[in-house]
Amino acid sequence: MKTFCNCIVEHKIRAPHGGTGRLIGGTMAAVGQFPFIPSVSRNDQHLCAGFIYNEKWVVTSAKCIYGKPKEEFKVLVGALSFVTPDPGEQSIGVFDMVYFPQYDDVTQKHDVALIEVSKPILFGPTTQPMPYGEIDELAQPWDAKIVGWGATFEDGLPSTRLRWGPIDNLAADCSSYDTEEYIESLMICAGSSSGVSPCEYDEGTPLTHVTNFEGIQKEVIIGIMSKNQGCSNATIPTIYTRLPAYSSWLVQTAGPQASPNVLAPQL
Structure with a gap:
């Protein structure tokens, strides 16, 4: 088995050498198409992704943060590009990082974590939370x-x-x-x-x-x-x-999810 979270490359100010690498087989996203996606970076270098849970918390994989100091991390929301700043993008420091208590870094069992940002995420057209749910087995072909x-x-x-x-x-x-x-x-x-x-x-x-x-x-x-x-x-x-499978832990740790199209939190 091969896993991929210990790689670190250039991010934002130090873009990855002009590289054009991407999700294999992927298509470029449009403005506002996926407003729930953050980039999780370590030492200003993109490391992994996640999704906005509410104005204070982001969900990501446990292996992304496991064994690493929170002071080295930031969360970038509202961005499409690591080269050109996007209107409304926010780069936010990290207040706390919590991975599921039974996470196994060998098998990657229970591979889920929460990142608490140092100030509330401001929601807008390009920055929104996203609900999670179960697979609809009857909704085939799957979209x-x-x-x-x-x-x-x-x-x-x-x-x-x-x-x-x-x-x-x-x-x-x-x-x-x-x-x-x-x-x-x-x-x-x-x-x-x-x-x-x-x-x-x-x-x-x-x-x-x-x-x-x-x-x-x-x-x-x-x-x-x-x-x-x-x-x-x-x-x-x-x-x-x-x-x-982790609903109880997510709610206990980060509170309820925010709904999409919510107003920006008051600072």
Whole structure:
């Protein structure tokens, strides 16, 4: 098994050498298309992604922050590009980082964490929270996608611009992983027939799915990228942390989720 969270490359002011790396098979995101995606950086270098939970907390993967000092981290929201500043983008320091207490850094079991930012995130057209939910097994063909700044080839650099790609199999065959690496009740095994795959710097990137949520069809986050066996072969599925399995911990730690289209918090 190969996982990818210990790579660090240039970010924002020091962009990655003009690289054009991206999520494998991805398409450039449009302004406001994915307002819930933050870049989590360490020492001003993009490390992984996540999603905005509420005005104070961001969800990401545990391996992104495990064993690292919070003082080295920042969260960038409202951004599409690491080269050109975007209107409304916010770079915010980190107040606290918490990973799930039973996280296993060998098998990546319970690969979920929360980052508390040092000041409230201001919501607007390009910065919004995103609800999470369970897979709708009846909603087939599945309308799902991943979003991130991942590399375009194995051992590549991160993208300088946010990209997304379609995922059409939310029940892929994960028999290539052993029983400790893939636990169905805690994880999602997902793949794509169109050659899309998460790659380096995509840990924590959300897997979204159009589902029946509270009685209406809407896009929700069902998982965050945890691990795969490399991205050179996009036919091998990726394992995502199944977020509803951690609902109690998320609420206990970070409080309730914010709803999309909320007003900016008062400072």
